[in-house]
Each structure stands twice: as C-alpha cells, then as structure tokens.
Amino acid sequence: MQSTSIMLEVKHIRANQKEYVQALKKRNFEADSVFEAILNLDERRRSTQKKLDEILFESNSLSKEIGMLFKSGEAEKANAAKVKTAGLKEDSKRLGEEMGDVATELQALLYQVPNIPHPSVPAGKSEEDNEEIFSEGEIPILSKSALPHWELAKKYDIIDFELGNKITGAGFPVYKGKGARLQRALISYFLDKNTEAGYNEVQVPLLVNEASGYGTGQLPDKEGQMYHVGNDDLYLIPTSEVPLTNIYRDDLLNFKDLPIQLTAYTPCFRREAGSYGAHVRGLNRLHQFDKVELVNLVKPDDSYQVLDAMVEHIKTILRELKLPYRILRLCGGDLGFTSALTFDFELFSTAQDRWLEISSVSNFETFQANRLKIRYKDVDNKKALIHTLNGSSLALPRVLAGILENYQTDEGIVIPEVLRPYAGFDKIS
RNA sequence: GGAGAAAUGGCAGAGCGGUCGAAUGCGGCAGUCUUGAAAACUGUUGAGGGUCACACCUCCGGGGGUUCGAAUCCCUCUUUCUCCGCCA
Structure with missing residues (x-):
C-alpha cells in the first residue's frame, strides 16, 4: 500500500463532526464511533509527534555539539557526550514506531468513511x-x-x-x-x-x-x-x-x-x-x-x-x-x-x-x-x-x-x- | 532478458560524513527604471507537520542499515539513461 500522508480531512471532521454524522445518516452510515476513534487517534498522533520532536531536537543539538567538540580537539568531552545519546536513540526509535502504528491505524479508519453527501441528496435505502x-x-x-x-x-x-x-x-x-x-x-x-x-x-x-x-x-x-x-x-x-x-x-x-x-x-x-x-x-x-x-x-x-x-x-x-x-x-x-x-x-x-x-x-x-x-x-x-x-x-x-x-x-x-x-x-x- | 551509469528544489546542476533544506544558473513573484513593454538592477521564491505567532520536527527516488551525526558510506527495491539481445 502506498504511504499517503495523514489525511488533511481530520481537521474537517473535528470542525464539523455533528454535521457530518447527520449527513452520513442519509447514506445509512453510522459515523459516531468511527469519528470518535479517529479524533482520539489523531489526538494521540499529535501528542506522540510532539514528544518525538522534542527528543529529536535534543539529539540533534547533542550531535552538533559533539561535532564541534571533535573539531576543536576536545575528544574526551565529545566521547562523554556520546554516552548521553544512547537513551535518546532508544526513545526516538520507540516513539517512531508508535507514530507509525498510530498513523496506519488512523488511515485505516479514515478509509472506512464514505464521502459526505451533498445537502440535496435525498435520504433513502436503495x-x-x-x-x-x-x-x-x-x-x-x-x-x-x-x-x-x-x-x-x-x-x-x-x-x-x-x-x-x-x-x-x-x-x-x-x-x-x-x-x-x-x-x-x-x-x-x-x-x-x-x-x-x-x-x-x-x-x-x-x-x-x-x-x-x-x-x-x-x-x-x-x-x-x-x-x-x-x-x-x-x-x-x-x-x-x-x-x-x-x-x-x-x-x-x-x-x-x-x-x-x-x-x-x-x-x-x-x-x-x-x-x-x-x-x-x-x-x-x-x-x-x-x-x-x-x-x-x-x-x-x-x-x-x-x-x-x-x-x-x-x-x-x-x-x-x-x-x-x-x-x-x-x-x-x-x-x-x-x-x-x-x-x-x-x-x-x-x-x-x-x-x-x-x-x-x-x-x-x-x-x-x-x-x-x-x-x-x-x-x-x-x-x-x-x-x-x-x-x-x-x-x-x-x-x-x-x-x-x-x-x-x-x-x-x-x-x-x-x-x-x-x-x-x-x-x- | 544481459552489461554498465544515474536518481538532489518548477527546470538545469553543484555538493560525496558535521550549522546543507541544500551553492550557482534559468524560470516564477515583487520592486526600481520606463508613457507602456523589453533589457538592466534589487529583493524574494520547495513541501509537510506543529504553533495564536515563533520555536521545533520531517523530507535530497522508496524502504532498511552503519554512525553521536547521512544528500553524502553500505544493503535492497523502483525508475531513468547508454550499450547488447529480442520484438509490435
């Protein structure tokens, strides 16, 4: 399967949740629970992303520092700093995987939601x-x-x-x-x-x-x-x-x-x-x-x-x-x-x-x-x-x-x- | 199908382990000049996430690995080009 980015539509679901649920009823699609799950997952996606970003920021800065230390010949200090990166690496790997899982799950849910019917669409079964x-x-x-x-x-x-x-x-x-x-x-x-x-x-x-x-x-x-x-x-x-x-x-x-x-x-x-x-x-x-x-x-x-x-x-x-x-x-x-x-x-x-x-x-x-x-x-x-x-x-x-x-x-x-x-x-x- | 080479921003094209999201040229946009335009000059110009706005994060064909650190090294897949073979 292709790796489409997280759907931009989550934004719209959040903004128009009630209207969408109502509209989808016309096509006999009960959206309540799916939307609930989507919004929760999206919430989780964003908080996980935030944590990941922070860790990456930290390890990026650390790497730059190490680079500078090596350049100025302070190998000892540099090597000491290296030790600190191990834990960060582990965390970022874990969070990265979590991000992937959340994104996949979120996408699977989004793929289940049909298009929102236009107001002029009459309700009906068949x-x-x-x-x-x-x-x-x-x-x-x-x-x-x-x-x-x-x-x-x-x-x-x-x-x-x-x-x-x-x-x-x-x-x-x-x-x-x-x-x-x-x-x-x-x-x-x-x-x-x-x-x-x-x-x-x-x-x-x-x-x-x-x-x-x-x-x-x-x-x-x-x-x-x-x-x-x-x-x-x-x-x-x-x-x-x-x-x-x-x-x-x-x-x-x-x-x-x-x-x-x-x-x-x-x-x-x-x-x-x-x-x-x-x-x-x-x-x-x-x-x-x-x-x-x-x-x-x-x-x-x-x-x-x-x-x-x-x-x-x-x-x-x-x-x-x-x-x-x-x-x-x-x-x-x-x-x-x-x-x-x-x-x-x-x-x-x-x-x-x-x-x-x-x-x-x-x-x-x-x-x-x-x-x-x-x-x-x-x-x-x-x-x-x-x-x-x-x-x-x-x-x-x-x-x-x-x-x-x-x-x-x-x-x-x-x-x-x-x-x-x-x-x-x-x-x- | 075999043998080689390559894939970087809208395009062209550098970079080949450490402030590189990336030089330079073209193009685009804005401005100066001009009656107007061209030319010239000046500035600006990738995408996504995140934020009230910043910060910050991700992306140099896709995926994985090495490393404190990858556009740069390794593996793999895909695609393109050149040569050979085959062929509508």
Missing part, C-alpha cells in the same frame, strides 16, 4: 428512492414483432455473444461488421462532442498499480470488482476515471491551470461478481465494455457549476441521438462511496421495457483529491485541495442496445442521423 429530476425524448411505439437487442444482434449478425464465450467467457462479446463499425462510430462521435466542449483527449494505460486504485477509491472498497494481474500486481481498470484522475496524483497545481478537463476512450473491465440472471442478458452487463469518460479537476468554488455543465453536456448528446432518457438524483443509499452528489442518466430500452444506466455524473469534492493529494495554489498563494468530478459520456454497450431497440423497423435498424457520417451507412439490414 435505487427505489432515487429521485427523478428530468426526462426527455420520445419513447417509440414498436411493432409487435419488435425484438430485444440480443435478438437483433443475432438477426443481423452484428454482435456474437457465443463467440465471446468461446474465446474468453461470458460477458465478453465479439462485435462484427456493422456492429463493430457502429461501436467505433459512437466512440468517435462522443470524443468529438467532448473535444468541442473543451475537453482534452488523452489515451491512458488500461492497467494501473495499487496506489492508483487507492487514489480514486476503488481500493480497498471495491477490491473484488477489479481484475487483478497477480504476476505484476496490477489491476485492469474498471473505468478510465482511475488512470485519468491519477495523472495528477501528488501534484500541486497552479490556479491558472484549472479547470483541467479530460476525456478518454477506454475499454473497462469489471468482474461483476454475484450478478447473474435474466437482467444481465445481452449488452446489459458485461465484463469488458467500452466507455468514453469525462474528468474535471476544478477549484472548489466551481465544482457544482461544472457538475451542472456536465449534465447539460450529456443531455445534448442524448438529444442529438434522439434517445429517450431520464435523469436521477441518487439517494444516500445508492450513492457511491466516494461521491458527494451523483446524477445517473438512464436510457429507456423499449424492447425490454426497462431503464438502463448509461452515465453516472459525480462530484467527489475533495474526497479523491485528498487521497490523491491533488492541491492547487490560489491567487493568494493559499494551498487547498481541488475538487474532482467525472461522468461517462457515454457507456457504449447500453447506448448501442438502446439504438438497436429503439431504432428498429421492419426494414432494419435505422442509424441515428448524427452517427451516419461516422458509421458510413444509414441502416443495418
């Missing part, structure tokens, strides 16, 4: 309690012969699930012909839209180390979600958020550099342990899928405005694709561990008669920046943690599923107009 805040797009009326996307995929031979089973296993489909081409068209279209909106396109590694996993909060919380490459102790990314946000790990940025807006296309890998059954059919849930991601690093004061802008940006894309969707504000129970406020975009899958999540847009405030130690220096030279945000724009398979299902006609699948220049065809038949 996805049932998410709040729909917007919806748009016409739900097409399909003919009686309409098929779910996995049937369409077979009918037009554009996605082969069985082939994926053979090569790898369930959840690794093979896209073929116009299916592959359409997938590529979507990726290019999304990236172009993001670039137009001011995002900087980057390509990132698909394997990340442990430190990166801790930085964005996948570790230790979601250890089992990621594929782990044991030989080299690396993880396959579950989302490009991980490498993207870790680009700036341990950095002290200048306020002039902000906002930093990144977009990337990557495959994503998720073990999805424990999720089986009919609702994961076809493209609904995969172990490997493509996604175009947005990441924003901003000054704290700007983050909620940027969150809104991200939501608007994704709306624009879905509007252009003419797909029916809705936006949910996640309730405390459904909110991710690292997020303070999340909006989910769901696409209506007409042939399946259900909503599919295609984007999740979150403000992490300082939660990730704290773990990643991404700070910035403001105009007045004050240093503070930045805010990080991310969102999908968009997750490919479900968008593809939505297009296949919602755009199906008796003559074949019509390609949404905006995608035609990218795809090079206007129909799959």
